[in-house]
Amino acid sequence: MNSWIFYILSFLILSACVMDITTRRVSNVFVLFSALVCFSLHFYIYGTSGIISSLTSFAITFAALLPLYILRVIGGGDFKFFVALSFILSPLITTDIILLSILWGGLIGFIHTLISGEIKSLLYSTYFKIKGLSRGLSTDFKIPYTIAYLLGWLTWYRHGGIL
Secondary structure, three states: OOHHHHHHHHHHHHHHHHHHHHHOOOOHHHHHHHHHHHHHHHHHHHHHHHHHHHHHHHHHHHHHHHHHHHOOOOOHHHHHHHHHHOOOOOHHHHHHHHHHHHHHHHHHHHHHHHHHOOHHHHHHHHHHHHHOOOOOOOHHHOOOHHHHHHHHHHHHHHHOOOO
């Protein structure tokens, strides 16, 4: 990956993190801007031959993150932002970053739960969620998931991927 692509993507992800932390949402305008930047970069670098790769990355991201969105693990803005960034990434890189982001998100959520002293409440609500009863995960356990994506991105860049 070219270093200037790394800097552009890092800027987009950091911007989304700041937005997510300060407003607790990632705006649709920013998501659209990010999608246009990523798709334009991909087209500029690879031309029409990269469209299949771009659409494959889109499909992987959509399929992997849709269940997390439906279960309300990630918000709609996070979901759309991850999908927007997938346009510039290869399918293998996309898969790596999604897996790393899920691991980071779980770790951040677990540490947050331990620090807040609500591990018993989390286990109780998770039990009911698994059993399919009316009680689900509390909204108190929400984190800005763009942070997990940033950490997944930086981990992938530092270590060159996991797959």
